[in-house]
Every structure is written in structure tokens, then in C-alpha cells.
Amino acid sequence: MLQTETPVPAREELIATQREYLFPSVGTYYRNPLVLVEGRGCWVTDADGRKYLDLFGGVLTTSLGHCHPEIVRVVQEQVARLGHTSTLYVTAPQVEAARRLAGIAPGGLRRTYFSNSGSEAVETAVMLARLHTGRNEIVALRHSYAGRTVLGTELTAQAPWRPVGGLVGGVRFAASPYPYRSPFGDAGEDAADAFAADLEETIATTTTGKPAAFLAEPIQGVGGIIVPPPNYFRKAAEIIRRLGGLFIADEVQTGMARTGKWFAIEHFGVVPDIMTVSKGIAGGFPAAATITTDEIAASWKAKTFSTFGGNPVSMAAVAATIGVMEREDAPGRATVRGQQLRDGLEQLARQYEWIGEVRGLGLMQALELVRDPRTKEPAPERVGALMEAAREEGLLIGGAGLWGNVVRLGPSLLISEAEVADALARLGRACDRIN
Ligand SMILES: Cc1ncc(COP(=O)(O)O)c(C=O)c1O
Numbered sequence: 001m002l003q004t005e006t007p008v009p010a011r012e013e014l015i016a017t018q019r020e021y022l023f024p025s026v027g028t029y030y031r032n033p034l035v036l037v038e039g040r041g042c043w044v045t046d047a048d049g050r051k052y053l054d055l056f057g058g059v060l061t062t063s064l065g066h067c068h069p070e071i072v073r074v075v076q077e078q079v080a081r082l083g084h085t086s087t088l089y090v091t092a093p094q095v096e097a098a099r100r101l102a103g104i105a106p107g108g109l110r111r112t113y114f115s116n117s118g119s120e121a122v123e124t125a126v127m128l129a130r131l132h133t134g135r136n137e138i139v140a141l142r143h144s145y146a147g148r149t150v151l152g153t154e155l156t157a158q159a160p161w162r163p164v165g166g167l168v169g170g171v172r173f174a175a176s177p178y179p180y181r182s183p184f185g186d187a188g189e190d191a192a193d194a195f196a197a198d199l200e201e202t203i204a205t206t207t208t209g210k211p212a213a214f215l216a217e218p219i220q221g222v223g224g225i226i227v228p229p230p231n232y233f234r235k236a237a238e239i240i241r242r243l244g245g246l247f248i249a250d251e252v253q254t255g256m257a258r259t260g261k262w263f264a265i266e267h268f269g270v271v272p273d274i275m276t277v278s279k280g281i282a283g284g285f286p287a288a289a290t291i292t293t294d295e296i297a298a299s300w301k302a303k304t305f306s307t308f309g310g311n312p313v314s315m316a317a318v319a320a321t322i323g324v325m326e327r328e329d330a331p332g333r334a335t336v337r338g339q340q341l342r343d344g345l346e347q348l349a350r351q352y353e354w355i356g357e358v359r360g361l362g363l364m365q366a367l368e369l370v371r372d373p374r375t376k377e378p379a380p381e382r383v384g385a386l387m388e389a390a391r392e393e394g395l396l397i398g399g400a401g402l403w404g405n406v407v408r409l410g411p412s413l414l415i416s417e418a419e420v421a422d423a424l425a426r427l428g429r430a431c432d433r434i435n
Contacts, residue, residue, distance in 0.1 A: 053394060055427075062412060063284070063412065114310040117288050131299045137211040138155065141173060141174055141215075174195075177191070196236055199240075214236060217250045227361060248274045330414070331362075344424035
């Protein structure tokens with residue numbers, strides 16, 4: 001049922017008007033862009049009234065599905081009571097959101113700075129690491145994505161997402177722990193050693209040897225859902241800490257129960273020094289958090305301010321989202337439904353040799369498509385064709401990867417068993433169509 005009485009202009013008119021007034025760089029999926037007008041749970045409806053099962057969740061952001069009734073209620077109540085104050089005043093929603101985040105964050109991470117986007121959360125984390133260590137250099141990973149600000153772009157190691165380069169100094173990149181395309185060959189059990197050695201060598205050969213921080217996504221999302229070998233982060237954190245730097249886990253995409261734990265870094269047995277969180281944090285509303293320890297947070301002594309950071313409406317959504325996730329055991333559901341999804345994807349990979357690899361954790365899963373499984377040559381054209389075919393089948397899936405050859409899946413954490421089965425059936429038919 002429509003939540004609003006406001007009439008939606010006709011589909012063609014909307015697309016034409018978008019093309020006239022938005023930056024041409026605002027890209028949309030599909031040859032014929034999809035106009036969405038309504039969403040409920042795992043389902044969205046387009047301007048022609050067609051329904052789609054949404055396996056992409058607004059880029060892994062509508063963590064409780066579309067228009068979760070509790071989030072809608074809390075947001076409506078808050079926007080009618082107090083919509084904005086700035087952080088110069090104390091509000092109950094911001095305090096409650098921070099308290100709840102401290103309750104789910106690992107180790108001594110209990111201090112939060114709120115902002116509005118993942119890019120800002122990363123900026124805050126990097127600035128904080130520099131202030132805390134008195135150092136400047138940051139080591140990140142190739143294939144990473146860190147945002148669209150100047151620093152975020154510079155910390156992003158994928159050429160298509162870097163419209164301009166060389167704007168910020170002091171950023172270096174180590175090899176992505178990407179076993180499927182490892183530059184070190186198939187190192188098997190020792191893969192973590194090879195990737196960690198590359199991190200150490202990168203620091204030794206391209207920095208002063210005294211970096212401020214190592215910044216990494218526990219699973220590289222935009223890069224193609226790249227899951228590092230199990231021991232990688234334990235070794236990487238040991239290296240950066242031995243050299244006096246901090247470990248920043250960029251959990252913007254992987255955090256908030258997505259992978260079956262509250263934060264994906266917990267799969268790797270490491271507690272970061274600073275963590276960034278956004279996307280699923282507020283059930284689809286704009287909010288981001290940089291979370292750290294008391295000691296590190298205290299290093300930021302200069303003035304700082306974010307007009308909309310900590311906005312009461314977004315904060316009410318954060319607190320309510322965590323409440324629903326706890327009540328519904330979102331990590332447990334992501335584990336179980338993630339395994340169901342994974343089993344179905346593995347089944348497809350046995351049928352179609354152009355599915356080079358299935359990977360991911362929990363409800364963050366991917367298919368890497370290749371032209372030939374022996375050469376692993378990326379097949380971005382197949383991702384395009386599969387997305388179109390899936391749309392025909394009433395299924396939304398996303399893309400990823402440096403070469404655009406990865407299918408990215410990240411539905412609502414509350415997706416049901418029947419919906420996962422339905423999605424797999426639709427995806428199977430879409431695969432069949434393009435075979
Ligand atoms: C890991 C990671 N960091 C940072 C960002 C930037 O977030 P935003 O688009 O909210 O600025 C993203 C966005 O996809 C991300 O995946």
C-alpha cells in the first residue's frame with residue numbers, strides 16, 4: 001500500500017527529468033532505468049506496478065527490509081517531535097544510539113562520533129588516527145572502496161571510482177587479500193602469510209616505516225565481496241601495531257549483522273582500534289558512525305562539528321534498528337539465511353562454468369563471473385546480461401568488482417526462508433536465460 005498520497009509522475013517523464021536536472025554522473029542500473037515507487041520488506045514496486053524481490057537492499061543498506069513498520073513509526077514520531085538541533089544540544093535519540101552501539105561494538109570500542117555517510121565516517125577515522133599517532137601516512141588495500149570525498153576517493157583503489165588522482169598525499173596500498181586472484185599464486189593455507197608479508201613490505205618500502213594507520217574493509221564490498229584468508233587480519237593488525245600505527249576496520253558495508261556477526265572483523269578474531277559503520281545502521285536512513293576507545297577519542301582536541309551528524313530523526317532510526325536487530329537475532333538470521341543462499345549459489349556454480357567463484361559471509365554473497373574458468377578472464381558483459389535477465393524474472397541483484405564482473409547480493413537481514421528459495425529460483429531462471 002502506498003505510504004503517501006503524493007502522485008508519482010509517469011515513468012518516462014521521471015527518467016527524462018532526471019536526465020535533465022541531475023549530474024550525468026548519477027548512474028543508474030539497467031539499459032532502461034528502473035523507477036521504484038514503493039517498498040515493503042524484501043519487495044519493491046516499480047512505476048508500472050510490477051513487484052521485484054530485492055536481493056540488493058539499496059546497496060546492502062535497507063538492513064531490515066523496506067519500510068520496516070517499527071522504523072517507520074519511530075521516524076514519524078521523531079520528525080513530528082523534533083527534527084533537528086545540531087550536536088550543540090543534547091538529544092535523547094543521539095545518546096541512545098551511541099549507548100546502543102557501545103553495547104554491540106567489540107572490545108573497548110564505546111565512543112562514537114556520528115556523521116551522515118560512510119565517506120564522512122572514514123574521513124573522521126583517518127583524521128582521528130593521524131591526531132592520535134601524530135603521524136600522517138595511511139596504508140590501505142588495493143580493490144578497496146572508501147567513499148566519494150577527496151580523501152575517500154584517494155583511499156579507493158579502483159580506477160573506475162577515481163575520477164581524479166593524486167589529490168592527497170600519504171596514502172599507500174598493499175595487495176588485496178583476494179585469494180581467487182592472488183598475485184602470489186595458490187598459496188593455500190599460507191595465503192594469509194603472503195598477503196601479510198606484502199603489507200609489511202609495502203610499509204617498509206613506500207612509507208617512512210611509521211604509518212598512522214592501516215585501513216581495511218573486513219570484506220571488500222564494492223571491490224567484489226572479497227573475503228580474506230582467516231588469519232589475514234590477525235597478522236595485519238599485529239604488523240601495524242608493532243610499527244606504532246592503528247588498525248581501522250571500515251565496516252561501512254559489512255557491519256550491523258550483515259555477515260552473521262555484529263561486525264565482520266569479529267570473524268577474524270581481531271578488535272580494531274577504530275571502526276566505521278554506516279549503510280545498514282539505520283534501516284535505510286542516512287547515518288554513519290566512527291567508533292573507537294575512550295583513549296583514542298580523547299586525542300581529538302581541536303574543534304569539530306557536523307551540522308546533520310547526530311540528527312535526531314536518523315538517531316532514532318539507529319536506536320530502533322539495533323533494537324529490532326537484537327530482538328530478531330539479526331546475526332543469527334544472517335547466518336542461517338546466508339547459508340541457505342550460499343548453498344543455492346554453489347548449486348548454480350556447479351551448473352554454469354562461467355560462475356568462477358561463489359564467496360561471502362552471511363547475507364553478503366557474491367558470484368564472480370568469468371569468460372573461462374581456466375583463464376579467469378573477467379566477464380562484465382555477463383553481469384550486465386544477468387542483471388537484465390533477473391529484472392525480467394522480478395529479481396533485483398547488484399554489481400561489483402574492479403572489472404564489473406561480480407554479482408553482489410545483500411538482502412534484508414529479515415528475509416524469510418521462502419523468500420530466499422524464491423530468489424534462488426528466479427536467479428536460476430535468469431542464469432538459464434543468458435546461458
Ligand atoms: C566500505 C565502504 N566505505 C565507505 C563507503 C562510502 O560510503 P558513502 O557512500 O555512504 O559515503 C562505502 C560505500 O559503499 C563502503 O562500501
